[in-house]
Amino acid sequence: MAVPDVEDHTDRTTGPQRVVIVGSGFAGFTCARELCRVLAKQDRDIEVVLVTPNDYMLYTPLLPDVAGGLIDPRFVAVSLVDALPRVRLVVATVESIDLDGRTITVTSEHHTPRTLFWDRLVLTPGSVTRLFDVPGLAEHGRGLKTVAEALYLREQLLRQLELADHEGDRDLRRARRTVVVVGASYAGTELTAQLRALADTYAKRRGFDPAEIRFVLLDTADRVMPEVGEKLSDKVLAVLRDRGIDIRLGTSLKELAGDHVVLTDDTTVATYTVAWVTGVTGAPVLGTLGLPMERGRLTVDVHLQVPGHPDVFAAGDAAAVPDLTKPGTITPPTAQHATRQGKILARNVAAGLGIGTQAAYKHRDMGLVVDLGPGFAVADPMGVRLSGFPAKVVTRAYHIYALPRGINRWAITVTYLTNAVMPRPLTLLGLVGPEEASFGSSEGIPERG
Numbered sequence: 001m002a003v004p005d006v007e008d009h010t011d012r013t014t015g016p017q018r019v020v021i022v023g024s025g026f027a028g029f030t031c032a033r034e035l036c037r038v039l040a041k042q043d044r045d046i047e048v049v050l051v052t053p054n055d056y057m058l059y060t061p062l063l064p065d066v067a068g069g070l071i072d073p074r075f076v077a078v079s080l081v082d083a084l085p086r087v088r089l090v091v092a093t094v095e096s097i098d099l100d101g102r103t104i105t106v107t108s109e110h111h112t113p114r115t116l117f118w119d120r121l122v123l124t125p126g127s128v129t130r131l132f133d134v135p136g137l138a139e140h141g142r143g144l145k146t147v148a149e150a151l152y153l154r155e156q157l158l159r160q161l162e163l164a165d166h167e168g169d170r171d172l173r174r175a176r177r178t179v180v181v182v183g184a185s186y187a188g189t190e191l192t193a194q195l196r197a198l199a200d201t202y203a204k205r206r207g208f209d210p211a212e213i214r215f216v217l218l219d220t221a222d223r224v225m226p227e228v229g230e231k232l233s234d235k236v237l238a239v240l241r242d243r244g245i246d247i248r249l250g251t252s253l254k255e256l257a258g259d260h261v262v263l264t265d266d267t268t269v270a271t272y273t274v275a276w277v278t279g280v281t282g283a284p285v286l287g288t289l290g291l292p293m294e295r296g297r298l299t300v301d302v303h304l305q306v307p308g309h310p311d312v313f314a315a316g317d318a319a320a321v322p323d324l325t326k327p328g329t330i331t332p333p334t335a336q337h338a339t340r341q342g343k344i345l346a347r348n349v350a351a352g353l354g355i356g357t358q359a360a361y362k363h364r365d366m367g368l369v370v371d372l373g374p375g376f377a378v379a380d381p382m383g384v385r386l387s388g389f390p391a392k393v394v395t396r397a398y399h400i401y402a403l404p405r406g407i408n409r410w411a412i413t414v415t416y417l418t419n420a421v422m423p424r425p426l427t428l429l430g431l432v433g434p435e436e437a438s439f440g441s442s443e444g445i446p447e448r449g
């Protein structure tokens with residue numbers, strides 16, 4: 001069904017009521033889908049508008065596999081036009097929000113800025129990589145929040161490996177064959193494992209010892225992946241060390257330059273490839289609202305409503321949602337919570353429009369699945385600790401199940417099956433340059449000085 005472009009009504013008393021959702025990640029996508037389902041059964045003139053910079057929902061848990069060259073980036077991008085046919089899609093970025101005037105201003109490279117009104121506003125713009133005041137980080141580090149960043153890391157690694165093959169100087173060759181990843185929680189650890197697998201494939205294909213490619217994984221914490229508990233964390237540490245990954249705990253970066261980094265223990269590591277995966281903070285647009293925030297996330301109540309603004313809702317990484325299963329804490333920024341909060345958002349927005357009743361958000365964490373490259377994964381579904389092959393099966397089955405569209409599930413299934421019998425491809429397409437993968441570009445804001 002083709003949905004016409006969003007019109008702005010000058011007379012707001014006659015047009016349909018409008019729910020505007022900002023952001024098409026796990027929370028915004030789920031909210032839009034569930035809200036359309038609820039509204040389809042009602043004879044009400046209510047339109048659902050989704051404003052988002054890209055015309056897809058990004059399945060971020062598989063970004064490390066994209067960076068590792070295992071999965072094609074199109075397979076982790078869920079088409080919004082296909083998945084949400086009843087939603088009015090505005091491919092643009094929300095620049096400002098007027099809470100009293102009930103409008104938002106959106107910009108895109110294809111249109112001049114325009115203003116859209118809303119009757120209910122749902123804020124789900126997610127998060128951005130948390131940067132610290134480390135000299136050289138914005139210029140020389142790259143995150144893992146977008147397709148561009150994942151592709152850049154893959155291409156940067158392959159490019160440096162190819163340059164190293166032709167490098168006569170031993171030290172330079174070693175630098176080009178060195179990768180530094182900062183952040184050993186699940187995303188950074190998965191990234192390290194996938195890049196290691198890509199590098200190993202390259203070395204085998206080019207006939208040299210994979211041990212010549214060095215990986216350094218840093219974290220200020222005293223263990224890798226503390227999220228999965230001590231036992232699994234110890235297993236992960238052993239497996240990564242067995243793969244030759246140099247893990248330095250209690251250590252981070254002090255400084256980055258184009259050809260080296262300096263660690264906090266003053267060691268210098270020569271490298272051209274640095275990934276920064278140290279956690280997230282709420283999307284920049286949230287800071288423009290002048291509303292109470294907690295740890296970079298917008299304060300909301302258990303109904304996902306912004307206090308003092310009953311028509312404004314927020315959830316996912318963007319919101320500090322009280323965790324009713326652990327009083328006094330907020331829910332962690334995970335896809336698991338964002339998806340479930342998206343459903344409650346839809347329910348409570350509908351309730352505010354006189355359809356059904358509202359509910360408080362309460363969800364007990366179901367555990368994590370973490371794919372750590374060839375033959376290994378860890379998972380703790382419902383508290384059952386798994387590692388190795390059983391965890392691999394659970395992890396891959398979970399991702400296929402959790403992807404919200406059949407075509408994406410199919411593509412990922414075929415990729416996994418192909419990968420069981422064929423090595424991952426090493427082609428270097430050179431599509432993403434350092435600028436497109438900079439932290440500023442991933443946030444849709446100009447580069448920081």
Ligand SMILES: Cc1cc2nc3c(=O)[nH]c(=O)nc-3n(C[C@H](O)[C@H](O)[C@H](O)COP(=O)(O)OP(=O)(O)OC[C@H]3O[C@@H](n4cnc5c(N)ncnc54)[C@H](O)[C@@H]3O)c2cc1C
Pocket residue numbers: 022023024025026027028051052053054060061062063064092093094095124125126127144145187283285315316317318333334335336337338369
């Ligand atoms: C590499 C990686 C691996 C991960 N693995 C897992 C995992 O295995 N399990 C798990 O539970 N979680 C995982 N996560 C965390 C998970 O991705 C997030 O918690 C989840 O994406 C949060 O969903 P969200 O809807 O709040 O935000 P997002 O999914 O980040 O979506 C935010 C949306 O808002 C849009 N947006 C931002 N600013 C604006 C604006 N100004 N105007 C309009 N739109 C805007 C964005 O473009 C995006 O569409 C991982 C994250 C990463 C980066």
